[in-house]
Amino acid sequence: METKKTSLYQLHQDCNAKFVEFAGYQMPIQYSEGIVEEHKFTRNHSGIFDVSHMGQLFIYGGDELIKDLEKIFPLDLKNLKLNHSKYSFLMDKDAGIQDDLIITKINEGFLIILNAACKNNDFKILKELLNEKYKMVLDENRSLIAIQGPKSSQILNDVIDGVNDLNFMSGNWFLFDNQKVYITRSGYTGEDGFEISILNNFADKLTRELIDKGSKLVGLGARDTLRLEAGLCLYGHDLDKDKTPVEANLKWAISKERISKGGFMGSDIIIKQLNNGVTKIRVGIKPEGRVIAREKTKIFNQSDVHIGEITSGTFGPSVNGPVAMGYVENKFSEKNTKVFLEVRGKKHAASVCSLPFYKKSYVKGSN
């Protein structure tokens, strides 16, 4: 299958991007300044991320759609206000995570942002679960541009007036060049920021204007170090079908209103795990030295017993040291528990820590 290009491909080339193939797309892993500089620039100023490979699924419908989606997602969608977003998961009947996603209530129904590698499969699953009752569009005509970091609201507001007024995890329609763009205040870096859904033909122009105002393109490499410092999960690594949201330590994302009655995909297992606990759980892991523990690194306890595995690990440029997360047996998940990581045959001391590694600076909404 031929790899796809996003509508910013030319711009990436103009900015000397190094490309990698990711989920069937040619995506920029970094630009000339490199991952560490791009990471720091996002934390201190403003970074632009092309995330157009992600799925933008529009599902059109009213009250009946809300009821049907509640049979799938562990969310209180009846009470989700217009233009408000929630983080959630598409689970299978055993509560295994098939994707993690952001769902936003829009006037005509819902907009769901899906992971690139999962989007086609998600579409198929959702279509079946919804019995093809609703119009569903996995929109390939729209690009998705994220702008993240403390200067981003000012920069974006200079280009699209009014975005400053958005609260965290909410969105609205705005105009750019007389085109409707849907903007949410959200992101994947632990910084204040926005995601802009815009017609492909206008994505390049918008991005160039944001660059003119002082933002810079940032590649997938820094996107990964930023999200890991922020303690955020990456699907296919920290989350997959063999893990449930409770095991992933994401029970905060399950609406309390839904736990007592259940009735969503995987609810039997979720309720059971919430009542009885789980055997493994996702935790932050901070190595003591400079050694980086990558994905699949084995975790041992102080008696040299294998108790888990790293699912993401890298060097955190803002933390200025290695950071990781992984799954350990529940009894070793207490903060500050000493563990050992086996890297290249040697055991290195580390400890279980709370997430995030880097403190968030989201702009909080009133609700």
Added chain:
Amino acid sequence: MSEVKYSKEHEWIKLEGDVATIGITKHATEMLGDIVFAELPEKGSSVEKDGTAGVVESTKAASDVYTPVSGEVLDTNQEIVDDPSKINQDPEYNAWFFKLKIKDKSEMDSLMNKEDYDKFAKESNS
């Protein structure tokens, strides 16, 4: 006069008498990106030609560092362990990795000179 040669694994080696100083090439650092971790061989240990003698890691991945010649490790560069970004800043030749007392000077013969290495690096890039 010292002689600098290059390996296919993108190490440089500078020979003075029977002491070889070894590091990784500028080309290697450009391929790796920002280096954030370096691990060096133990002083006093012996390393064998083409064997692993260290590790460098970028934010993305870990890569082995090989030694282009055999010998005994006389010294290692703690500065690059404490601040691995020095490797990106000046790979040739301030950010050296380790010094060897070499066993067999003839092992130098199969290595490339600057001109051949530059050509090799350019080709391996495409």
